Amino acid sequence: MAADAMVGHIGSLVVRRLPPLLLLVAIGLVWEAAKLGGLLPITVPAPGAVWTALIDHGGDLVYHSIATLGAALTGYVAAIAVAAALAGLAVTWPISERPVFTLAILIDSLPLIAVAPILMLWLGNGTTLHVIVAAGAALFPLLVGMIQGFKSTDSTTRELFHVLSASRWQTLTRLMLPNALPAIFSALKVAAPLALLGTLIAEWMGTDRGLGTLIIYALFSFNVPLVWLSILTVCALTAVSYALLAFAEHRLVDWAHPRGTTGGRST
């Protein structure tokens, strides 16, 4: 019985995942053929060439990815901490909400690619710069998501906590925080690729290690397959971060999107 169910589960998974996979393989084959037939410009490599680049430069890719991931992750966590502190301030002390938002909009309206050189003059082109630019890129959606999440608490439920004589801390941790989790996860998912992008931009200012550096290096040495490989790596890292967050959300916030309702009974 259980084995049958298991086979059925895997079967349905294959049925679901197979068509997009086949489509990808087909596109790759057509692409490869087009390149062989001389239909594509020199700036577009064959998938096979990108694959070869992966085998040749696999070690480099890991080396540079680790630097980029480290800076992006540090900046991301720093942005989460700053956004949480600012959101906490804005929610517990409503007068501060407008100034906090104004500051956040100001930071968000600064074009990163233009500000990064100024920051480089101040901080030098090291990890500090990469982390700060990553944090700046990720801050705004995190802050907006957290403030909206905290403020979305239903007024009747707040009255309930008052009647139950809950402390401010209890109201924050048992009501406002869990209630804000869906909005916070949406913000986390939007902010993760932004932190990665911020790091890449900072690395373009010129540094000796990072995926941004690898892209620039490959570009100037006209190693087209390596440019594509670097960009595909960035895409993969973004996708993995999104998948991890979606998984965590699914585990922690299962109540926000219930799958089945028993209904049935009327009273």
Place this chain on the structure above:
Amino acid sequence: MMTDIQIKAVSKRFAIDRSEILALDDVSLTFPAGSFSALIGPSGCGKSTLLRMIADVIAPSTGSILIGDHPPGKARRSHEIGFVFQSASLLPWRSVIDNVRLPGELSNKQGSRSPEALVDLVGLNGFEEAKPAQLSGGMQQRVAIARALALDPKVLLMDEPFGALDEITRQRMNVELLRIWKETNTTAVLVTHTISEAVFMADTVHVLSAHPGRLAASIAIDLPRPRHLALLQSHAFNALENQVRAALFAKEIASGR
């Protein structure tokens, strides 16, 4: 052991856009210990406002309220007040049993009934681990009642608890609520805008008029308990309903509208 509620010359003003609205004007009332009272009136008569002042959610502008010997703030902090809102207001991330456990967790106290016994009392055994989203409106309101009773409150305040339910479910819930009230020895106050519900449930129906909210009439309901749904068809019940209706629509009836 049982506790009465005394409302003494209570008025409530709200400031709305610089103008002042008198929501409740000089209301004096007593809800006797262990009784079941209903507050009925048109919207804007201040019945929910009065209930929230008893629960210390808002403060009266003038006048005083006593729950037993305690002002509302003290009664609230000593967990003497159970409140059921119109919306069940359950925490959607908590199961039924964990929602009922919430008052105990927040106060570090335990009532005489365990959360499991309370779930059983409101007829939800078997649904302890269900999430609120999986329950019907009536079942959610049962959880809210169990939660309100968690710390053995002396008074049970209910603000149109079944207002969002369909007629059939509501009638069943009313019978259930009377049974629960009898078993818990609380002083119950029910805010409603359904005449039959007020008459069916209460020992006394207090009729409020609107703009400003004033006590228009207090009608004793001398129907025997326990009350069953068959009562709804009796002549005595209909006569009392008409009495409440007359008090509610006194102005309209007098002016022939």
